[in-house]
Amino acid sequence: MTDFWKNFNGPVFSLAPMEDVTDTVFRETVMTMTSPGNLHVMMTEFSSVEGLNHPVGRKRVAERLVVNDSERKLLKELNIKLVAQIWGLNPEIYHNVSRWITEEYDFDGIDINMGCPVKKVVKMGACSALIDQPDRAAEIIHAVKSATHLPVSVKTRTGISRHDTERWIPFLLQQNPAAVILHGRTQRMQSEGEADWAQMALAVRLRNDMGLKTPIHGNGDILSMAQGLEKVTETGVDGIMVGRGIFYNPWFFSPEKTMATMEERIEKLLFHTRLFESTWQGKKNFNILKRFYKIYLNSFPGAAHMRAEIMETNNYEEVYAYFQSTDCTPARKTRSGGDYTD
Numbered sequence: 294m295t296d297f298w299k300n301f302n303g304p305v306f307s308l309a310p311m312e313d314v315t316d317t318v319f320r321e322t323v324m325t326m327t328s329p330g331n332l333h334v335m336m337t338e339f340s341s342v343e344g345l346n347h348p349v350g351r352k353r354v355a356e357r358l359v360v361n362d363s364e365r366k367l368l369k370e371l372n373i374k375l376v377a378q379i380w381g382l383n384p385e386i387y388h389n390v391s392r393w394i395t396e397e398y399d400f401d402g403i404d405i406n407m408g409c410p411v412k413k414v415v416k417m418g419a420c421s422a423l424i425d426q427p428d429r430a431a432e433i434i435h436a437v438k439s440a441t442h443l444p445v446s447v448k449t450r451t452g453i454s455r456h457d458t459e460r461w462i463p464f465l466l467q468q469n470p471a472a473v474i475l476h477g478r479t480q481r482m483q484s485e486g487e488a489d490w491a492q493m494a495l496a497v498r499l500r501n502d503m504g505l506k507t508p509i510h511g512n513g514d515i516l517s518m519a520q521g522l523e524k525v526t527e528t529g530v531d532g533i534m535v536g537r538g539i540f541y542n543p544w545f546f547s548p549e550k551t552m553a554t555m556e557e558r559i560e561k562l563l564f565h566t567r568l569f570e571s572t573w574q575g576k577k578n579f580n581i582l583k584r585f586y587k588i589y590l591n592s593f594p595g596a597a598h599m600r601a602e603i604m605e606t607n608n609y610e611e612v613y614a615y616f617q618s619t620d621c622t623p624a625r626k627t628r629s630g631g632d633y634t635d
């Protein structure tokens with residue numbers, strides 16, 4: 294297996310792992326709005342190795358690793374790599390689960406989460422808490438690398454209570470991961486404040502000073518491909534990982550598409566809903582899906598009203614019936630005009 298992280302020509306764009314967001318359904322939906330050549334890597338939601346190692350827990354956690362055939366087809370067509378992201382505590386369990394994932398699935402890489410700041414996981418000493426436990430972090434990286442032929446990357450933050458890039462990044466690079474994805478916030482910052490891109494530039498300088506070529510990808514607050522490319526120029530990172538930017542514009546990876554019409558937005562909402570229902574068949578609560586509706590229903594008159602009304606639906610049929618019954622004509626636009634910014 295080649296190390297795809299090192300085989301890109303030019304800046305790489307990736308879609309960030311997001312729990313309860315980047316499942317097979319969302320990833321496929323995003324790909325239907327992506328122009329070829331603009332998105333290179335996607336990641337699954339983070340999946341607990343301890344959960345995957347548990348005879349009962351495995352079934353539930355493994356839902357995060359599901360890849361529909363229709364998603365697989367698009368990944369091939371668009372030449373996008375798919376990486377399984379894992380997290381946990383015990384290096385031996387990391388090792389066993391990484392071997393199992395490699396044998397049972399068809400991922401292009403494995404990413405270790407050393408960035409999640411959520412109290413529950415940090416208390417256990419996992420994810421971003423590993424920034425302050427370098428020995429354990431190293432042990433985990435080696436446990437995963439020795440279990441798989443797939444490239445093993447690490448997604449992390451700049452520190453715990455303050456930026457610690459100067460210590461943490463060289464240490465990580467010494468463990469020879471296939472790539473480092475750096476979110477420019479500390480654990481303490483959670484999602485607050487601004488991502489500090491100067492830390493990304495620092496990480497790149499430190500890597501260069503070590504004479505290494507390990508790709509470093511920057512992450513945090515990127516709202517357009519153009520902005521991402523500016524950051525590449527400014528900081529020297531090899532790629533940009535996009536998280537919440539996709540919520541503001543699901544056509545993020547088709548920058549030539551300046552403004553999607555209401556019809557296009559509704560069509561995507563219906564596609565997403567239909568795929569959600571056929572994929573999960575009741576295993577995931579329909580309400581999870583409703584959080585996505587804001588992504589589609591905005592930037593046109595009456596969008597806020599539609600969003601409020603659609604909250605009453607319980608399945609695809611009802612969503613479809615709602616749009617059938619809705620008169621999305623200019624008359625309606627006049628009636629509820631003025632809320633273009635909703």
Ligand SMILES: Cc1cc2nc3c(=O)[nH]c(=O)nc-3n(C[C@H](O)[C@H](O)[C@H](O)COP(=O)(O)O)c2cc1C
Pocket residue numbers: 309310311312313314337338339378406408409448476512513514515534535536537538
């Ligand atoms: C809803 C949500 C879920 C997330 N879940 C994960 C996750 O499973 N694994 C991970 O490494 N980061 C996770 N993150 C963090 C993102 O991957 C990303 O690092 C962060 O949102 C900053 O990037 P952005 O400013 O482009 O959103 C999550 C973020 C959000 C908003």
